[in-house]
Amino acid sequence: MKEIKRLLVAFDGTEDSVNALNTAANLSKQLNAAITVAHVFDESAAAITADSSRYPANTTYMTDGLQNYPVPPSAVDQGSMGAEENQDYIGGRTTEVSVQASNILEENNCSGEVKVLDGDPAEAITVYAEEIQADMIIMGSRHLSGLKKLFSGSVSEKVSSSTNLPVLIV
Structure with a gap:
């Protein structure tokens, strides 16, 4: 069996990805392995959306393909978010997720x-x-159900079926 020296953790700030990063931190200590955390922003999927299955009616959200984020009320009142506002909001969210991952590593006394x-x-x-x-x-598991799972599948399923590396889904 190949020695495990580098772990890649997919992280989007959700509870599932937090659990995955905590698991990776513990595994890293046991294996003396380096950790790299990756947050993926899918710019092509970033759009103003409403996901009525998860959020109250008449709520507007933006998605990055992994997670929905609330749109500031000022952007909703204007009917749409301008390109510059959109980039600022996404950049802020990306920074927030990166800081969250760094904090989790620090809390676990891990570097990465x-x-x-x-x-x-x-x-x-x-x-x-x-x-x-x-x-x-x-990576964390995403508990999709019904048509969402049928048509899109989860990111963890897609990753595990497209790599020869071991994939631990937490």
Whole structure:
């Protein structure tokens, strides 16, 4: 069995990804492995959306392909978010997620790199894992149901089916 020296953790700030990062921190200590945390922003999927299955009616949200984020009321009142506002909001969210990941590493007395990637989440994670020569990918599970799972599948399912690396889904 190949020695595991580098862990890649997919992180989007959700509870599932927090659990995955905590698991990776513990595993890193046991294996003396380096941790790289990747947050993927899918610019092509970033759009103003309403997801009535998760949020109250008449609520507007923006998605990055992994998670929905509330749109500031001023943007909703104007009917849409301008390109500059959109980039500022997304940049702020990306920074927030990166800081959250860094804080979790620090709380676990682990060091690691946090990297922001762009593109389709499953593809970006898989390609980046190869680039950094990761030995294992760790990610949270996304509990999709019904048609969402049928048509899109989860990022963790896509990653695990498109890499030869071991994928630990927490």
